[in-house]
Amino acid sequence: MKAYSKNKYAPSRFTYYLLLLAFIGYTPVFANIPPKPFVVVIDAGHGGKDPGNRGNGYYEKKIALNIALELGKRLAREKNLKIIYTRKTDVFVDLIERANIANRADADLFVSIHCDAHNSQAYGAGTFVLGLHANQRNFEIAKKENSVIFFEDNYEENYAGFDPNNPESVIGLTLMQETYLDQSIAAADAIQKRFVRNLNRKNRTVKQAGFIVLKYTYMPSVLVETGFLTNRNEGAFLNSKKGQNDMAEAIASAIIDYKNTLAQSVVDAVQTTPNAAPKSTLSTAAVTKLEFSVQIAASQKSVGLESFNWKGLKGVFNEKQGKIYRYYYGKTPTYEDAQRLLKIAKSKGYPSAFLVAFENGKKITLEQALR
Numbered sequence: 163m164k165a166y167s168k169n170k171y172a173p174s175r176f177t178y179y180l181l182l183l184a185f186i187g188y189t190p191v192f193a194n195i196p197p198k199p200f201v202v203v204i205d206a207g208h209g210g211k212d213p214g215n216r217g218n219g220y221y222e223k224k225i226a227l228n229i230a231l232e233l234g235k236r237l238a239r240e241k242n243l244k245i246i247y248t249r250k251t252d253v254f255v256d257l258i259e260r261a262n263i264a265n266r267a268d269a270d271l272f273v274s275i276h277c278d279a280h281n282s283q284a285y286g287a288g289t290f291v292l293g294l295h296a297n298q299r300n301f302e303i304a305k306k307e308n309s310v311i312f313f314e315d316n317y318e319e320n321y322a323g324f325d326p327n328n329p330e331s332v333i334g335l336t337l338m339q340e341t342y343l344d345q346s347i348a349a350a351d352a353i354q355k356r357f358v359r360n361l362n363r364k365n366r367t368v369k370q371a372g373f374i375v376l377k378y379t380y381m382p383s384v385l386v387e388t389g390f391l392t393n394r395n396e397g398a399f400l401n402s403k404k405g406q407n408d409m410a411e412a413i414a415s416a417i418i419d420y421k422n423t424l425a426q427s428v429v430d431a432v433q434t435t436p437n438a439a440p441k442s443t444l445s446t447a448a449v450t451k452l453e454f455s456v457q458i459a460a461s462q463k464s465v466g467l468e469s470f471n472w473k474g475l476k477g478v479f480n481e482k483q484g485k486i487y488r489y490y491y492g493k494t495p496t497y498e499d500a501q502r503l504l505k506i507a508k509s510k511g512y513p514s515a516f517l518v519a520f521e522n523g524k525k526i527t528l529e530q531a532l533r
């Protein structure tokens with residue numbers, strides 16, 4: 163009798179252990195999904211056949227690369243941070259390809275490293291974000307950095323007839339960069355703070371100018387002019403191992419500062435945003451109309467909805483929320499169709515496009531829509 167009862171209960175106990183094992187084994191699968199790393203693209207200016215400026219006989223391309231590699235080494239010590247270089251050796255890379263590398267990596271920050279030059283003994287470090295050149299000096303800096311496209315084989319095609327030497331051939335903000343302007347300025351500010359506080363560099367502040375390399379990225383992007391090779395002292399400093407390490411250290415600390423502030427503001431936003439979903443009641447549930455669309459951009463500027471403004475996409479509409487216009491491509495009641503639209507938007511040049519959902523014309527989260 164005893165033996166029988168043992169046999170009788172053994173399978174269920176075994177099943178219980180199996181379930182327990184499965185449960186223990188299963189939970190950490192969720193817990194261990196690593197968060198998406200913060201991706202930084204480090205772009206050493208110039209390279210190969212393009213030496214950059216030759217102030218005091220130094221090579222901008224070499225100094226920029228040394229600072230870039232040192233910067234990468236320091237950032238590599240950070241947890242949950244991934245580094246991608248546009249070049250790690252003395253090679254020539256098209257400006258547009260530098261931006262493409264960052265776009266393909268879906269990077270969180272693009273940092274281009276350069277050294278300035280002037281026919282005076284001007285000195286100091288400055289950081290740029292994309293925008294209109296506010297004055298002649300900013301235009302001259304952008305012109306010098308942009309003129310590397312003359313080393314490229316297909317520059318007329320790649321940059322749509324842009325002439326770096328003509329102040330009227332201006333690169334304005336693209337819609338994408340405007341979306342990221344606040345973040346670009348925040349990153350640039352962090353870098354300038356470190357230059358001034360940690361290294362006592364002369365502060366040439368955060369400025370805007372039309373740098374091609376910043377125009378084509380779809381993420382917060384800055385261009386750092388670490389100092390003037392043409393200045394006797396600053397040139398020697400930047401050409402020295404110590405100078406390069408110091409600059410790299412300052413930029414690395416600034417990027418980590420920026421990353422941490424960003425993470426904090428995301429936490430704040432999540433904690434302070436009330437549930438966006440309208441409380442569904444029986445009467446509205448009965449007539450719920452669900453639609454999906456693809457968000458392709460957000461901007462403070464109102465942009466015409468014609469397809470030529472949207473890389474040929476037809477059926478773009480917008481919605482104003484506060485000061486921000488959000489731009490959407492297409493509308494469809496089925497999720498499958500929306501995924502097809504998303505693919506089209508990405509292939510047309512909106513790699514950060516994403517799906518959104520509307521319930522009776524009101525925006526809801528995708529999760530709520532799929533439920």
Ligand SMILES: [Zn+2]
Nearest residue numbers: 207214276277
């Ligand atoms: Zn340069």
